[in-house]
Amino acid sequence: MNQIVAFVTGGTGGIGTAICQSLFKSGMRVVAGYNSGGNHDKALTWQAAQKELGFDIGVAYGDVTDFESCKKCIENVKEQTGSHISILVNNAGITRDTQFKKMEKNQWDEVMSANLDSLYNMTRLVINDMLDHRYGRVVNISSVNAQKGQFGQTNYSAAKSGIHGFTKALAYEVANKGITVNTISPGYILTPMVAKISSDIQQKIIENIPVGRMGRVEEIGSAVSYLTAENSGYMTGSNLAINGGQHMY
Ligand code: CAA
Ligand code: NAP
Numbered sequence: 001m002n003q004i005v006a007f008v009t010g011g012t013g014g015i016g017t018a019i020c021q022s023l024f025k026s027g028m029r030v031v032a033g034y035n036s037g038g039n040h041d042k043a044l045t046w047q048a049a050q051k052e053l054g055f056d057i058g059v060a061y062g063d064v065t066d067f068e069s070c071k072k073c074i075e076n077v078k079e080q081t082g083s084h085i086s087i088l089v090n091n092a093g094i095t096r097d098t099q100f101k102k103m104e105k106n107q108w109d110e111v112m113s114a115n116l117d118s119l120y121n122m123t124r125l126v127i128n129d130m131l132d133h134r135y136g137r138v139v140n141i142s143s144v145n146a147q148k149g150q151f152g153q154t155n156y157s158a159a160k161s162g163i164h165g166f167t168k169a170l171a172y173e174v175a176n177k178g179i180t181v182n183t184i185s186p187g188y189i190l191t192p193m194v195a196k197i198s199s200d201i202q203q204k205i206i207e208n209i210p211v212g213r214m215g216r217v218e219e220i221g222s223a224v225s226y227l228t229a230e231n232s233g234y235m236t237g238s239n240l241a242i243n244g245g246q247h248m249y
Contacts, residue, residue: 003029005081006228007074009064009122010092011057012036012046014191015141015220019089022221023228024055028087031058031077035092064092064118065110074125084129087228090119090163091141095193097152108155115159119166127174136179137228140167141220144187144243160185164239171237180236182227187243189215211244 006023010016011032024030034043043059050057058080062073077085094114096107123138130136145153146160164183171181188194188205194214197205206214223240226232241247 002083003027004086005029005031005077005083006087006089007031007033007060007077007085007122007126008089008091009033009062009118010035011089012043012059013091014193015186015189015217016089016091017046017050018217018221019091019224020050020057020221021053021055022218022225023087023089024057026225026229028228029058029081029083030055031060031081033060033062033064033073033092035061035063064121065113067121067124070121070125074122084133085126086130086133086135087137087139088123088126089139089141089224089228090122092118093141093160093193095153095156095196097156097197099152100154103155111155112159115156116162116166119163123166123170127170127179130179131174131177134178136174136177137232138167138170138179138181139224139227140164140181140183142183142185142239144185144241144247147185147239147241147249148247167239168237175236178233180227180233182236183239184220184223184227185239185241185243186220187215187241187246189217189220191217209244209246213244215242215244 006028011020012034020030020032036042060073060076063069140163142163143160167183
């Protein structure tokens with residue numbers, strides 16, 4: 001039997017790497033999407049390092065903000081795996097934090113495009129195959145800061161909130177076709193994205209997390225494996241909060 005193919009956008013990043021590893025351990029054929037401004041060597045180095053660790057993961061270049069680039073990326077995934085994509089994890093994202101009163105138009109546009117337009121671009125290119133095969137799993141990575149808001153993140157909170165609206169509407173449309181669509185809203189997870197926050201602000205953030213620490217990337221990876229498992233078919237349109245108790249509702 002052919003292995004199920006999983007494609008993870010931002011798959012070579014902090015959380016993306018853990019998602020790829022977890023899906024690989026779940027027995028899937030995994031391909032990691034990357035952009036890195038077209039630095040293909042960086043992705044190949046990442047791939048070799050994963051192989052050393054025992055994870056045989058494909059890589060595919062694509063800019064999630066650009067529909068034509070996504071088309072080429074999805075074709076590449078299909079070519080290298082010889083199969084359609086059954087599992088899509090929309091994980092790529094960026095921040096451009098600043099107070100709204102100082103926010104430039106490009107800081108708004110870039111965040112909306114990478115975090116929200118990307119869901120249209122990638123999901124639109126895989127959903128018809130999932131419908132044809134009457135099976136699919138889509139997981140969209142949002143954020144605790146979509147749920148609670150955050151100083152300096154009007155752009156990011158808006159885009160990440162939009163993600164769950166997308167999840168719910170698409171979940172409705174494909175619910176009786178064997179396809180689930182869910183959101184995960186991580187709290188602060190120690191990755192390059194969080195490392196950009198100044199250390200004094202990081203300290204203040206940790207003080208407000210009841211568990212008393214930032215999250216680990218593996219704690220998101222295992223949740224993606226759960227949501228993408230065959231026997232998770234009854235969970236759809238949900239928003240899984242994994243935030244150390246920072247925001248309970
Ligand atoms: N709450 C309330 N007031 C705040 C504040 C906060 N969290 N942060 C700053 N301020 C206030 C300051 O006290 C200061 O007040 P005064 O002018 O009265 O003195 C004012 O805002 C200006 O402060 P700064 O000069 O530091 O403002 P800035 O515009 O240069 O920096 C910022 C703002 C870059 C957004 C900075 O506050 C910051 O980095 N905050 C953290 C944002 C954050 O958590 N980002 C998450 C990134 S990781 C991620 O997004 C992953 C995920 O999903 C969780
Ligand atoms: P990260 O290490 O910076 O990874 C972000 C990934 O997104 C990178 O792999 C990057 O790829 C990719 N990406 C960015 N722009 C892209 C584009 N235009 N096209 C294709 N790929 C692009 O950060 P992370 O913490 O792992 O974040 C992963 C996801 O989790 C993001 O959506 C983030 O918003 C979300 N999240 C993070 C946290 C946290 O605390 N870390 C919390 C909640 C939610 P390249 O490096 O190849 O460009």
